[in-house]
Amino acid sequence: MNTLKVLLIAPNIDGTDVGEAFVAFKWAEALAELVDLTVLSFERPGRESLAQQLPAAKVVSWPEPAWARKHERLNAMLKPAWPVFSSHVRRWIKTTLAEGTTFDIAHQLMPQAARYASPLYGCGIPYVIGPLGGALETPEGFKGEMGSASWFTKLRAMDSVRFAYDPWLRRSYSNAAVVIGVAPYVRDVLGKVPLKKFAPVLELGIEELAPEVTRQTGTDTLNLLHVGRGVRTKGLRDVIRALAQLKDRPDITLTSAGAGEEIDLCRKEAEELGVADRVTFLGRIPRDEVEDLYRKADVFAFPSFREPAGGVLYEAMRWGLPIIAAQRGGPDWIVDDTCGIKLAISTPEALARDLADAIRTLADDPEQRHRLGQGSREKVAREGLWPTKAKELVNLYESLI
Known part of the structure; x- marks a missing residue:
């Protein structure tokens, strides 16, 4: 069987970072051993290049806009440079397909938050979105103890409205070959979006087991x-x-x-x-x-x-x-x-x-x-x-x- 040709996109893929960028890197690193992998991502100046980090994959990257990096918490939550990244992706795919390059499947790995219309819609390649997560509401009984939060975290409340009415978000999810969620609850969260297929896949993994430990067997502590x-x-x-x-x-x-x-x-x-x-x-x-x-x-x-x-x-x-x-x-x-x-x-x-x-x-x-x-x-x-x-x-x- 010919090696599967996979196009993987995520706004940040970086083995020297933390959070979503690191998790995306671990997926890309593991996939590159099994498929013919092409990766599209932003890169941050001053860090080891993604091509060096992923020698088994073909890497195409663009500089992450400096203005998007000024507030890390907001950047992590809202991905303000997502429209810029999406434009890069759509232009690259259009040019590359016109040159005769083909892919068996495309995969938007990140962002994990389920609020971003995919640039893979209408690209002419079967595509996957996810693992998506988030969008969990605070249980009613705990809301009185939540205290203050940054203004942009309150935008989570808009997610359910967008799942019901945002035409760009809905069509890009509805036309995906599969939408992956970090756990089965995500299917319920996306209940107002008609999906072709849903699959739960935890986005996290481990390198190896820790050394086995002999723990105490008493009941005194x-x-x-x-x-x-x-x-x-x-x-x-x-x-x-x-x-x-x-x-x-x-x-x-x-x-x-x-x-x-x-x-x-x-x-x-x-x-x-x-x-x-x-x-x-x-x-x-x-x-x-x-x-x-x-x-x-x-x-x-x-x-x-x-x-x-x-x-x-x-x-x-x-x-x-x-x-x-x-x-x-x-x-x-x-x-x-x-x-x-x-x-x-x-x-x-x-x-x-x-x-x-x-x-x-x-x-x-x-x-x-x-x-x-x-x-x-x-x-x-x-x-x-x-x-x-x-x-x-x-x-x-x-x-x-």
Whole structure:
């Protein structure tokens, strides 16, 4: 069989970056080993060229506009240079096809947010969009605790309106051979858009399993770990409230790694609830120190209630940690009963109570902790390694042609 010719587009693909740009790079790197890959992307000045980073692929790039890089958070959220990138892509495809070059399939890998009409519509190549994520609303019971947020984050509320009425967005999604979501919930989010086909594919992967760790088997101590940005949705405040319901178990402690406006609020809450001596706030720490936390922890408690995917779950699972997560969004798909405990999301009071029950259960049952930890490791080994994920994506490509 001839090697599949794939055109991959994303506004930022960069193995030296973080977030979407890094994830896009890992997909491109893995796909380049399996297909004849052409990549279209922006590049930022002063960084290693994308052609050097992806020697197995053909790379076409354009400088990312300087004005789009002035506010990183806004750039990550809104992708203000997307129209510029789309214009580059459409012109390049038109010229390249006119010169006689063909592709079996095209794939708009990023942005992950489901709010960007694809430049691949009408290009004459079967195309794929995704994995798309985001667009999860804050549960009603938690809205009163959300606090302030940047003005542009409130634009998420417009997504459902655009899925229903934006003609450019709707037609580019409707004409895709398949729209991929980071988890099954995305199909419901896009419910007002008629899709030819939908497939759930988690956008995250891992390089390799971490070294196997022999964890404690007693019930005298339990070390909980939470890793994530310091924002309300990540659920750190709820774990602290759960600790306050376990005052008869001073042996249960929590370590938090992450920075943000929520951390000071959580520190204050821990003091008010009388559990400050059982919570360690490390703030933002280097990557190798985070890895050491995974190695030392007993349970990963991450009840994020508006989580589209959940990359830290894979990080914890590769270390063989049992998981406590929310039964919502990406975590609801990643975590099953072989590797963790999932909690329903209704109100902060109910979540704190259910967290306390789950923590007590794992604290009192080292055999269950061991079983769920082994399940985490086996699940991420089975489905999370980048070569495995790339093969599954190529199988999906082939099914569409």
